[in-house]
Amino acid sequence: MTITTGEEQMRKSFHEHLEELRGTVIRLGALTTELVAAATQSLLDGDLALAEQAVRNDDVIDALTHTVEDDCFALLARQQPMATDLRTILATLRIAHELERSADLSVNIAKATRRLWPGQLDPKVRGIVDQMGRQATNQTRLALDAYADADPTWARALADMDDAMDDLTKSLFRYVLSLAPADEATVQQAVQIALVGRHYERIADHAVTIAERVVFMATGEYPVHGSDRPEVAGDIG
DSSP: OOOOHHHHHHHHHHHHHHHHHHHHHHHHHHHHHHHHHHHHHHHHHTOHHHHHHHHHHHHHHHHHHHHHHHHHHHHHHHHOOOHHHHHHHHHHHHHHHHHHHHHHHHHHHHHHHHHHTTOOOOHHHHHHHHHHHHHHHHHHHHHHHHHHHTOTTHHHHHHHHHHHHHHHHHHHHHHHHHSOOOOHHHHHHHHHHHHHHHHHHHHHHHHHHHHHHHHHHHHSEEEOTTSSSEEEOTTOO
């Protein structure tokens, strides 16, 4: 089949737009990673000003997510991409959603700073939260690296890292539950800390999902949990 000059120009323009879209998602991921780290620091330091800034920064992430969605829909409507290009757009839509959810969870962590203030975190709790924040930040960053490089090999690594986050969550819950019953304020603090632990766990889960979408984007298959065998992802190949 002969490809005309006009078609070549259209394809070139299409791939230029895809590259711009990739850059926007990478920026979205960087902002999300920064928000996870800032929310963690605000909680550890009891820094209300940093917490408020983290909450405000989520507006930028929401706006950027809408930009990604609009660009994806425009490419689908105008270009009618096939095969790999179609997978890339579909995966990008999902990845942007996962990043937005991680940002929302980070906002919840920042808001916990206000709810716990002016109380001080128990040293044991502080240590676990610090580890969870670092783990969530690292997993989100690695998931973005996988997307930036279109490298499906990160999916298994992210799944293994998620086991570490699950262990930290269990350690946090066990410690909180082991504390002797106290006054209502202490109980409320324990509830907030348990919720924070759950938020970190979900951020890590979103990172794993991003890595799985990269596998789909690159290969047309999804990794099967608990197996080295990929799962064919339907008719888009």
